[in-house]
Amino acid sequence: xxxxxxxxxxxxxxxxxxxxxxxxxxxxxxxxxxxxxxxxxxxxxxxxxxxxxxxxxxxxxxxxxxxxxxxxxxxxxxxxxxxxxxxxxxxxxxxxxxxxxxxxxxxxxxxxxxxxxxxxxxxxxxxxxxxxxxxxxxxxxxxxxxxxxxxxxxxxxxxxxxxxxxxxxxxxxxxxxxxxxxxxxxxxxxxxxxxxxxxxxxxxxxxxxxxxxxxxxxxxxxxxxxxxxxxxxxxxxxxxxxxxxxxxxxxxxxxxxxxxxxxxxxxxxxxxxxxxxxxxxxxxxxxxxxxxxxxxxxxxxxxxxxxxxxxxxxxxxxxxxxxxxxxxxxxxxxxxxxxxxxxxxxxxxxxxxxxxxxxxxxxxxxxxxxxxxxxxxxxxxxxxxxxxxxxxxxxxxxxxxxxxxxxxxxx
Numbered sequence: 001x002x003x004x005x006x007x008x009x010x011x012x013x014x015x016x017x018x019x020x021x022x023x024x025x026x027x028x029x030x031x032x033x034x035x036x037x038x039x040x041x042x043x044x045x046x047x048x049x050x051x052x053x054x055x056x057x058x059x060x061x062x063x064x065x066x067x068x069x070x071x072x073x074x075x076x077x078x079x080x081x082x083x084x085x086x087x088x089x090x091x092x093x094x095x096x097x098x099x100x101x102x103x104x105x106x107x108x109x110x111x112x113x114x115x116x117x118x119x120x121x122x123x124x125x126x127x128x129x130x131x132x133x134x135x136x137x138x139x140x141x142x143x144x145x146x147x148x149x150x151x152x153x154x155x156x157x158x159x160x161x162x163x164x165x166x167x168x169x170x171x172x173x174x175x176x177x178x179x180x181x182x183x184x185x186x187x188x189x190x191x192x193x194x195x196x197x198x199x200x201x202x203x204x205x206x207x208x209x210x211x212x213x214x215x216x217x218x219x220x221x222x223x224x225x226x227x228x229x230x231x232x233x234x235x236x237x238x239x240x241x242x243x244x245x246x247x248x249x250x251x252x253x254x255x256x257x258x259x260x261x262x263x264x265x266x267x268x269x270x271x272x273x274x275x276x277x278x279x280x281x282x283x284x285x286x287x288x289x290x291x292x293x294x295x296x297x298x299x300x301x302x303x304x305x306x307x308x309x310x311x312x313x314x315x316x317x318x319x320x321x322x323x324x325x326x327x328x329x330x331x332x333x334x335x336x337x338x339x340x341x342x343x344x345x346x347x348x349x350x351x352x353x354x355x356x357x358x359x360x361x362x363x364x365x366x367x368x369x370x371x372x373x374x375x376x377x378x379x380x381x382x383x384x385x386x387x388x389x390x391x392x393x394x395x396x397x398x399x400x401x402x403x404x405x406x407x408x409x410x411x
Contacts, residue, residue, distance in 0.1 A: 050362065
């Protein structure tokens with residue numbers, strides 16, 4: 001089947017996708033702002049709030065491959081709209097929650113599943129399907145950077161709302177902003193079921209979902225990519241959840257932790273754009289190896305040098321540049337290996353590995369701190385995992401999977 005000519009310019013596709021990434025990632029990145037007011041009002045422990053966010057991370061990861069499979073099969077718009085509704089409903093329930101069960105349902109289950117249906121991961125898959133090949137790497141970087149900018153923009157906005165109208169209504173405002181995702185998703189509607197330009201070598205013959213999954217998980221390079229991405233989630237989730245407390249333990253003002261996270265968000269936008277640019281011009285596996293190695297060096301230097309406002313901000317800059325810079329080369333490798341037909345689903349399984357790592361990073365940070373009174377073990381585990389992922393990515397083969405003739409799926 002020939003592709004139907006796209007009626008929307010690539011620039012508008014990228015702009016719409018970036019706005020979706022910004023709007024969907026912003027509230028999620030701001031959820032920590034609501035921990036103190038909620039626990040103070042209801043007398044909950046921080047473990048209650050933390051469990052809700054851990055559930056959110058895990059269900060986001062579990063739901064991502066299924067959302068991707070549905071989007072690959074039936075189109076992105078339906079999935080985006082359903083995900084937006086679940087996400088917004090979760091924030092509303094979180095705003096009205098008066099029991100831990102309601103909090104876990106809203107902030108945990110519904111927000112987690114909603115993110116699976118409307119986050120930047122599906123945006124990147126849409127870019128792979130809809131954009132010409134020469135646009136894709138930079139678009140992957142721009143979509144990731146837009147999510148990063150949402151991480152920077154929404155927390156100050158959330159603080160302002162909490163101060164002015166209270167945390168309950170602030171969550172309702174966040175839910176309202178998500179409604180913009182639905183009209184924006186129309187620009188990412190698939191125009192055909194055929195292959196995108198530049199990917200024909202890996203699009204034929206047709207496959208069923210089962211055939212695509214079997215092929216992927218029997219492909220050594222894909223398995224290595226999945227394993228390596230675990231580290232990304234572990235490091236990011238641990239730092240996001242526990243860095244502010246680590247800095248307070250070191251005798252610094254709580255505001256230093258907030259500013260460090262903000263600097264990470266800004267540096268992340270720059271790093272993601274640069275990674276997208278480099279993805280098109282250099283070896284993707286070597287780029288990933290250098291990113292993971294750089295993270296390990298930055299983390300080791302940070303924990304070996306006494307903490308201060310200056311070292312914290314410098315750490316934010318260095319780790320921020322490397323924060324989500326793994327995403328463009330990872331997404332590009334999935335598309336290079338298998339084409340665009342099942343891009344959303346196959347990248348979803350890579351992202352699931354990321355979220356399992358994130359769950360363990362948050363959970364182990366708290367458990368081991370309570371056991372030993374220090375985050376040192378988890379910091380050094382993050383360093384070791386970074387070195388392991390740098391080595392894991394090097395054997396990846398950067399070429400399309402070799403496909404023998406396979407039977408056509410039954411209609």
